[in-house]
Amino acid sequence: MxxxxxxxxxxxxxxxxxxxxxxxxxxxxxxxxxxxxxxxxxxxxxxxxxxxxxxxxxxxxxxxxxxxxxxxxxxxxxxxxxxxxxxxxxxxxxxxxxxxxxxxxxxxxxxxxxxxxxxxxxxxxxxxxxxxxxxxxxxxxxxxxxxxxxxxxxxxAPSPAGADGLPALGELAAVEAGLLGHRTPSREEAAALTGKHVVVVGSGHSAATAIGDLATFVRRVPATRVTWALRRGSVGNAFGGGVADELPERGALGQRAKKAVEDGLVDLVTGFRTEEVVVEDGRAVLVAEDGRRLAPADRVVVATGxxxxxxxxxxxxxxxxxxxxxxxxxxxxxxxxxxxxxxxxxxxxxxxxxxxxxxxxxxxxxxxxxxxxxxxxxxxxxxxxxxxxxxxxxxxxRVELELPDTGVCGGSGLFDAPEEASSGGCCTPAPQLIQLGTRTAG
Incomplete structure (x- = not known):
């Protein structure tokens, strides 16, 4: 040329x-x-x-x-x-x-x-x-x-699991071992994880997509376990705008994820800021800054943007x-x-x-x-x-486009203290906290 x-x-x-x-x-x-x-x-x-x-x-x-x-x-x-x-x-x-x-x-x-x-x-x-x-x-x-x-x-250039913006200790080793990745699993990949433990880190649309997809396999094979780890101290806008979202399918993503949590198909952990990823016996254990440890995971999906x-x-x-x-x-x-x-x-x-x-x-x-x-x-x-x-x-x-409303108010929520999150956004009440299920202990 x-x-x-x-x-x-x-x-x-x-x-x-x-x-x-x-x-x-x-x-x-x-x-x-x-x-x-x-x-x-x-x-x-x-x-x-x-x-x-x-x-x-x-x-x-x-x-x-x-x-x-x-x-x-x-x-x-x-x-x-x-x-x-x-x-x-x-x-x-x-x-x-x-x-x-x-x-x-x-x-x-x-x-x-x-x-x-x-x-x-x-x-x-x-x-x-x-x-x-x-x-x-x-x-x-x-x-x-x-x-x-x-x-x-x-x-x-995906963001890491590490909560400080840098890869957590051991995160790169977990990537090399094939235990941690930044891509939403395909249906074939998700099916291969049935009966195993998957951890999803992140709160955006990619995380909600992964949670919704994985929940279908939990329904089919109850032995499958999914843990959803959020860094923020409250759910914030992780469930999106729902029916208020002017892009219906975008709103539906969060609602599917919310239902998966409410139905007990997914364990939701808030305020979990990953500091270390420990590889033990072919599985990955996420350790938070406050010392909490999630149960060993067969796969960690990092959807942190x-x-x-x-x-x-x-x-x-x-x-x-x-x-x-x-x-x-x-x-x-x-x-x-x-x-x-x-x-x-x-x-x-x-x-x-x-x-x-x-x-x-x-x-x-x-x-x-x-x-x-x-x-x-x-x-x-x-x-x-x-x-x-x-x-x-x-x-x-000239502006030739008006973007669809997200249906979400007030930003992504307070980063710390969940009890302060009840003040809500600017036009709707704040989402209620989802209590952890009995399977969240690591």
């Missing part, structure tokens, strides 16, 4: 990266998409067994649809696809339509300004970006770009929130510590801009460590960013 002079480089061929390329083409700008995997949406493929809680119409981008429709492709009208179906029915055809503008096996290892390191001011904005790439065959390449859109996501990989952006001038590692202007909208009633607002180029002109982080990575990113949020982001790069400032500043 012959690379256009100073294209707009897009990092990542996932949902937002491919959508960004479609918008760039529509605006007359030449994209070059650099994907570390060997297929489009390789990260989505890794969780392809998981069903999305967004319906098909919210999972496709308008510019991408306009690019695909002349090929005979049609937009799926209804239903909730799995990740694999999303790839097969939309993302793979979109990548094929973009052709050799997508390069696979191309891992970005550095982004900077030509001839200017991070400290140099003089003429910085006038220099093109330089993007350093390591190919799958080990060779290195360097591309120049007029702008860079980082849509690399967070999938390959993800974080952005900033390692290859050390020479780019970024304005990031110190807590979330998200663009500073966006962070207040998505901060789980303070997020209040209603949905977050859609964000565009102005919210995503950094001190480095022409550089943007979009997609799940733009939320930093914050959870609950929606595909349609990313599509609105890339529409606005590409409009800004094309000089259409009016379109860039």
């Amino acid at each position: 012959e690379v256009a002079v100073n294209p707009v480089i897009v990092i990542g061929a996932g949902p937002q990266g491919l959508a960004a390329a479609a918008h760039l083409l529509e605006r007359g700008l030449e994209p070059l998409v650099l994907e570390s995997g060997d297929t489009p949406a390789s990260a989505v493929t890794e969780w392809g067994h998981v069903r999305l809680f967004s319906p098909w119409p919210e999972l496709t981008d308008p510019a991408a649809r306009r690019l695909l429709e002349p090929t005979g492709w049609s937009t799926p009208e209804k239903g909730y696809p799995t990740g694999a179906q999303w790839v097969e029915g939309y993302l793979a055809p979109l990548a094929e339509a973009l052709g050799d503008r997508v390069r696979y096996g191309s891992r970005v290892v550095g982004v900077g300004r030509k001839g200017r390191d991070l400290s140099v001011d003089a003429g910085r904005a006038e220099q093109p970006f330089v993007v350093h790439v390591r190919r799958a065959d080990g060779c290195e390449e360097r591309f120049e770009a007029r702008a860079v859109i980082d849509a690399s996501g967070t999938w390959r 993800f974080r952005p990989d900033l390692s290859f952006l050390s020479e780019v001038r970024l304005d990031l929130d110190v807590r979330l590692q998200a663009p500073a202007k966006l962070a207040a909208e998505v901060d789980p510590n303070v997020h209040s009633c209603g949905s977050v607002r859609a964000t565009g180029a102005a919210d995503l801009a950094h001190p480095e002109p022409g550089f943007y982080i979009v997609g799940a990575k733009s939320y930093g460590r914050a959870p609950t990113f929606l595909a349609m949020t990313g599509y609105e982001q890339v529409r606005s960013v590409v409009a800004e790069l094309a000089g259409d400032h009016e379109a860039a500043s």
Whole structure:
């Protein structure tokens, strides 16, 4: 492939990266998409067994649809696809339509300004970006770009089980032993765990998905044991917004998990902050900071969220929130510590801009460590960013999306003292504490 002079480089061929390329083409700008995997949406493929809680119409981008429709492709009208179906029915055809503008096996290892390191001011904005790439065959390449859109996501940077943000003592050894992982088990994997003990660590949608799936196997084989460990001292919003959630399937995730706890299928442990993972006799024992120990587990599923990989952006001038590692202007909208009633607002180029002109982080990575990113949020982001790069400032500043209400109020709840959690959120009473079942002793 012959690379256009100073294209707009897009990092990542996932949902937002491919959508960004479609918008760039529509605006007359030449994209070059650099994907570390060997297929489009390789990260989505890794969780392809998981069903999305967004319906098909919210999972496709308008510019991408306009690019695909002349090929005979049609937009799926209804239903909730799995990740694999999303790839097969939309993302793979979109990548094929973009052709050799997508390069696979191309891992970005550095982004900077030509001839200017991070400290140099003089003429910085006038220099093109330089993007350093390591190919799958080990060779290195360097591309120049007029702008860079980082849509690399967070999938390959999961947060650890360790409550202090660092891997717990022994956690890496448990990973190497195949006892601890960060991926929601497939139905086949979950079935292989029947009659055994599984621990799920985390409180987000991935954790709720895992709990709901595992509970079905507890019903079938009562000898199966599932423990759900939350770091916070109370349930908080772990059960989601329920019927108040404007995405019904998202609300249903938490309700299924809640019912599993209420029915005694899952042991819920609150205030459990993992300090150590001890491997004993081929099983993993989680030890909390307060000395509590969970029963030995045959499998530990760590669903504590993800974080952005900033390692290859050390020479780019970024304005990031110190807590979330998200663009500073966006962070207040998505901060789980303070997020209040209603949905977050859609964000565009102005919210995503950094001190480095022409550089943007979009997609799940733009939320930093914050959870609950929606595909349609990313599509609105890339529409606005590409409009800004094309000089259409009016379109860039326009908001063309209203996000669905989560049905959750008052943030993620108090981190400590459960007795203080009864103050509730801003529009509904606080969730009641779930008492531990008789099987929670470790």
